[in-house]
Amino acid sequence: MANSTMLLKVACLAMMCMVLSTSMANGALTCGQIVTVASPCIGYLRNPRPQPPPQCCSGLNSLNNQAKATPERRAACQCLKNTVLSIPGISLPTLADLPHKCGINLPYKVTPSIDCNTVH
DSSP states (O other), X not given: OHHHHHHHHHHHHHHHHHHHOOOOGGXXXXXXXXXXXXXXGHHHHHSOXXXXXXXXHHHHHXXXXXXXXXXXXXXXXXXXXXXXXXXXXXXXXXXXXXXXXXXXXXXXXXXXXXXXXXXX
16 A cells, blocks of 8 residues: 555656656756656665666666756756655665666765755
């Protein structure tokens, strides 16, 4: 039952992001699309294992490759930050280590308190 409730919350959040967000520069991903691509990471962030699921890392790598310009990276950061803050039970140390575990080199630390306006 709790998993059903969480999935419903994530789906509602994704729909809300799709409705409220505009497309990022040059028709890039919307917040709803970002949430959908990153959703395979949620279970791992709530119940860490030695390695994140392959679909989590492939989704994050895809997002990282698509968000090249600063406005796109900032929009993706804000979307993911808002999403993470809305999901209870996220392991913050696991969240901070996720880019490293997925082989993504980010020039900033991933935390719920990140100021997305500083992301380049």
